[in-house]
Amino acid sequence: MSASSFFHPTTLFEQVRKRLQTILATNITASPTGSEPTGADTQVWQIGSVIRFLATVPSPGAAENLVLPSWRASAEWPLLVIYDYVSNELGKQLRARGLCYADAVGNAWVKHPATELMVVIQGCARPKEELRLPSANLPADHMRLLYQLLVEPTIAKCSALELAAITNMAPAVVARVLRTLVAQGLWLDDATPSPDKLRDLATYWLEHYGKTLRNRLNVHRYRWRDAAAQTSWHRLSLPADCLWSGEAAAHQLLNKPEVPNCFTLYSRMPRAKLAHYLGLVPHKHGNVELLNTFFSVHPTPPPTPGLQRCAHPFLVYADLLESQNASSQALAQQMHAKYLLNLLPQ
Structure with a gap:
């Protein structure tokens, strides 16, 4: 998954730069790449007074399919690929290609050929997704849709008309319920929920099923x-x-x-x-x-x-x-x- 799917590139650059700066305990400055147009998703990072990297946010895809900038200033500026999160599997793929990387949660593999700099950190977990559960009971129609999501998580990608057919609810009711659930963080629009979110939703649903839905x-x-x-x-x-x-x-x-x-x-x-x-x-x-x-x-x-x-x-x-x-x-x-x-x- 591309880092830019979660953050605007400028925001992601800043988050990863600050995280790596803390890890290395040294100042990292970011600057434009110069006259050569490498694109908005590329910066030059200087670590300390000598070491430079060409930091870039890749397009979506696995490591073997990365779309990387075609221009590099010199061999003294190795590529540093920036992500919001690098899983163990993605990190393994990047290292196999010899690509340095860093992410917003602290995972990094940074190696500079002209210096003794070598950083290897892998295993930092992605922060747990927060679920904004409402304090009051949800209406029965909301609970009906949540139940279908829990037993068939893939329907999160369905349209309101498709959900209406699945649940035997009126399309207008489904559309209204979806707007409410998305606003409350209970429904992920166009995305299958993560296991953590499904667990939290299941716990919430079980706690409220009797008083909110079953008695109706x-x-x-x-x-x-x-x-x-x-x-x-x-x-x-x-x-x-x-x-x-x-x-x-x-x-x-x-x-x-x-x-x-x-x-x-x-x-x-x-x-x-x-x-x-x-x-x-x-x-x-x-x-x-x-x-x-x-x-x-x-x-x-x-x-x-x-x-x-x-x-x-x-x-x-x-x-x-x-x-x-x-x-x-x-x-x-x-x-x-x-x-x-x-x-x-x-």
């Missing part, structure tokens, strides 16, 4: 009309848009043969029709929970072919955390360990 999904409890029916729940033929979550999904995704203590099911079917189809009757303390689907349905295939379809493991985990059952909390830990360590490292 027409949650109602039922019991089985035939008490013995729950022992054969896994043989039910679910309608196309129905997905298990909570304990029922966890039992399938963790390949547990026991009957769950409670059942959570998402569907867009009319509630009375769905309850009749499944053989359920309303009961305020029932162990079957029906909710309206709020997400784009991408079922997670269970580990054993032929088992019922399940919601994404992240939503299964969220529903387990919302449950008051001790069995749900134990299953949540197992789901996290098996499916969510990349999204939510321990």
Whole structure:
């Protein structure tokens, strides 16, 4: 990635020059290259009273494809390539080409052929991206979009119309929500979020899911009309848009043969029709929970072919955390360990 994708070249030159000046504990002055037009992204840096480098900000690309200035004053002015950040891999590529480099966080490989100057620093990490999470709960529509981003990070690059099709939300609503999320730093416009940002977003979403979104999904409890029916729940033929979550999904995704203590099911079917189809009757303390689907349905295939379809493991985990059952909390830990360590490292 080009350094100039994060900083204007002039700003980047100044940041890297000051960082390298601190590392070397000596003054570094910057000046134009002179009459030869090397471009706005090139400066002459003088280190102390003798050593000079031709500092340049490269165009985007890997080290082997760098677009470098065609002019150099002399062999006494070796090239110094300037970046906002040089990863270990990029540093290795640059050193293999014999190209000196320095970045804004302190990584540097600087070698001057006419002097004894030699600086090697690699391993300084890029500063963690700050996430400006709002103090108040986000509206339900915002939470719906954030959920889709968490389970499908690549949709951050989609247009508002494409997102509307994915989420079944009106394009005007999606556009309004996106503007708000981008302004709050919760959505990266045209870029897939980093693992750190996804982790922070996932933590935020889990903390607010119950009060902000879940309680608006027409949650109602039922019991089985035939008490013995729950022992054969896994043989039910679910309608196309129905997905298990909570304990029922966890039992399938963790390949547990026991009957769950409670059942959570998402569907867009009319509630009375769905309850009749499944053989359920309303009961305020029932162990079957029906909710309206709020997400784009991408079922997670269970580990054993032929088992019922399940919601994404992240939503299964969220529903387990919302449950008051001790069995749900134990299953949540197992789901996290098996499916969510990349999204939510321990």
